[in-house]
Amino acid sequence: MHEWAVAESIVLTVIQEAEKNNLKSLERITLRIGELQKMEKDILCFAMESLFKDQGYNISRDSFLIYEEPAVFKCNFCGNSWAYAEALNHISEEEKEFIHFIPEVAHGFLKCSSCGSADFELEKGRGVIVESIIGETC
């Protein structure tokens, strides 16, 4: 499952950093997840919890702090950038559903809010970033 693959790379990254910084225990992990990243947060937290346990780190899901990063598009034509949330005001409910499940189709529904061009790209709002790791050195 997608969430498990993502959890595995998060856990590997965190453990690498923890070892580099001599952290013996982990207390809080802050993640930023793109608005358009299709991710079940419950499954992700469950996966991280068990993967950390396998690696000998005892950290519960209450210690995972997850922020959502808003999706931002940037026009290739005029350089204007705009938020997905703002663009949603101009499209129908049905189209929103489509974009949520298949972000790639956004190009069919959205246009640059400044010049109207359909030549734009997703600048932010995909992927998962480990923002900070808090732990103890003893």
Ligand SMILES: [Zn+2]
């Ligand atoms: Zn534009």
